[in-house]
Amino acid sequence: MKKLIVILLTILVLLSIYTLFYRPKGEFVSKNSQNINLKEGKPVAVTETSATKPNEEVLNNDEEQKKENLKKERIKNIQESFSNTKTGQRVVRMLELIRYLDSPNTDKGKEAWDNMQKLKEDPIETFNEIKQGTPNLSVENETRRQFLIQFASNLDVSKDDKLVFLDREFKNSVRYSTESDNIQANLTPSIILETYIRISGNNEFAEKLLTDMLPEAPVHVQKTLLSSYNKINPKKTDELIKQYGFKTN
Secondary structure (H helix, E strand, O other), rough: HHHHHHHHHHHHHHHHHHHHHOOOOEEOOOOOEEEEEEOOEEEEEOOOOHHHOOHHHHHHHHHHHHHHHHHHHHOOOOOOOHOOOOOHHHHHHHOOOOHOOOOOOOEEEEEEHHHHHHHOOHHHHHHHHHHHHHHOHHHHHHHHHHHHHHHHHHHOOOOOHHHHHHHHHHHHHHHHHHOOOOHHOOOOHHHHHHHHHHHOOHHHHHHHHHHHHHHHHOHHHHHHHHHHHOOOOOOHHHHHHHHHOOOOO
């Protein structure tokens, strides 16, 4: 009987030892929810849950807020660039609604076209307003600057006034292009040059305007200007290409 008791006790002790020291090793979750590898005693990778992923909704909201802030800055710049006169405010409103000009049958499209028509009915005052306000537009409003320059060039004012205005804007735009990596700002010089060529009808005037400013322009702007000038004077363009060392295919 004693032997049986000893055997049973021995078995119980062995089971206890086995349970404490030789049970299958695995993982458990601690109180702080970090997975621990018992064998290595190190944390193991925690599977990313929705709670640990970046909050895409917050990121999207941030982007939308940035766009909204940029839009407000553009509108503020437009409003500050022109006078508080009736003509100045019509120019402002036309620029605010510029994207609706392609939708003339919508309410905002009709308003945009109506503003434009009223501005054309008073060409001299409109031209002077645009001439004074255009230099104040920021690079973020570059497409609006391009639009205004071409709009002013089609107003019923003297040809000389238009050419003086275009001459100034061309030189300014070339200088701006040296300081900005904005794509539209780099295209503005070519747009103005082509407008100048159309209005002047004089290749010599256009050539002088081009050659006076070409050395100041960045290389990529030089190329777009020469491409524009090539439409009216390929021979002179070839000479300038060789002069500036550009390669042609």
